[in-house]
Amino acid sequence: MVYVVDMKEGYNIIKRITLIKKERKGILYIILFTIILAIIRPFIGPYWSFIVAYGLIISIVGLGFNLLLGYNGLLSFGHAGMFGIGMYTLGLCTKYFNISSLEILILLSIIIGLIIIIGLGYVASKLIIVYFALFMLSFGQIIFALTYKLYGITGGSDGLSIPILTILNINFNSRIDFLYCYYYFVLLIFTICTIFMWILVNSPFGKTLQAIKVDDIRATYIGVPVRKYRYIAFIISTLYAVISGALYGPLNGFIYPELISHVFSGEIVYLTLLGGMNYFAGPIVGSFIYTILKVYIPTITEYWQFIMGATLIIMILLFPGGIVGWIYSKFKKR
């Protein structure tokens, strides 16, 4: 049998694909990334499944964080506190209400998180630059201190263990079985969060946020209520941190206050700058590289914090656009 291949038709199809608008292409890339991660799961053991899931979770908080920093010019040193709200809401609900359904727990964390965020954002959206950074740092430290000092409720520095939860009413016999399924759950949430964020930053709202970052006075004089926009951005950004925190507990099986101290807030800043704050993929790339560095460098040297700090300084001095920025510039030159 002879197949007649219409070259012209084939060429048109290729042409059409390459002509897909930048925004739609972005969604395609995200879905492609998800499919790759979904396919590789059975080929990687529990160790790497854990690391990838961790990277995905940290990517969510990074994406949220960068909505404020990269797209609106606000530096938050308190996202660890928001992460903590999600993490401890989930943890405390398993402990005191014996809820074991993952979906309900995540939903509860989002609701409790939203109540706090809406109140907090009202005040935070009045502040800019250093005042905003310090306000967020203080808030993060309050959450840290509460989890640390309220020993009777949170277990203080002894931490809280998270039992194996059920996903869609499915029970799991072991942590590893749970992990394998949880990996996909995290991947799903990551994909939804990433696609939503991609649409958001490319929407009129997202563009307007970027305009506010460049010049808030001009933004006011094209009729943008700047504070209201900052408020909405704050809510979405911190909600991502809450979701990310809620996802972390079931993965690790154990939570404790040190996870959400100012050090973690600093690490979120670190990974965003490492990946490139001016690029959408920056915090995602940054999260994965940060996760791998954090796992491997301590096995090489006990001065791992020195290495992490040094890499950031080198990055900022040599590649101010971060890793993604550096890759972009390579492509542009060609």
Add this chain to the structure above:
Amino acid sequence: MDILEVKELKKSFGELIAVNKVSFNIEEGEVVAIIGPNGAGKTTLINLISRWIKEDEGIIKFLGKDIKYAGPIQALEMGIARSFQIPRVFGKMSVLDNIRLAITSKEKKSKKILSFFESDKNIKERAIEILEKFNLLEKMNLFADELPHGDRKLLDVAIAFSLNPKLLLLDEPTSGVSAAEKTRVMNRIIDTIRKENITTILVEHDMDVVFEYSSRILVMNEGKIIADDTPERILNNDLVKQIMGGK
């Protein structure tokens, strides 16, 4: 019909009285220039009318309505748009996006989260029309901060223009622009304004620009209006000559 009425307007910053009991009216369709030496209170007056700052005393009526309690956004909704002495454009965005952002905001579409900014063809077409009017079409894909100064000034005015204003406040549209460029920039601006019959208040330093393009001139000195007349008469006013250094 008077589009703007200013009565006994006063604004001080500490000891300094920047605008001192200023009164004037502006009719629809007029292009009025405000001139005066540095520190005369011209920009303060623009900031008051555009509601960036609030007056201490006096009344500003726009289209017959007192705008005492309006902020910049309400003023804009009523139809007052402005440009800035040091051009305020969205630097790291394309020239086209600068205009699109303004139109999107004017149409109250900025809040949309679940659609793509670039997919609104209607807004894009209108943005292109405006860029054509201001001769910026060829540069629409450049970043706004890559533009030469004169074009950035034009873009700043184009942003204000795209908000469909009834009253346009232009704060020194040619400051910092080279002498050779000035005529090109002003011709573009004034042509467009006149075609659309937009009432304009023009603050300027450059006397040539003022006399060529405005139909009426207010002269300010030390917070007060000392002359309000046609360009020809202002030219022969001795007090004005003295204050403006014989220009």
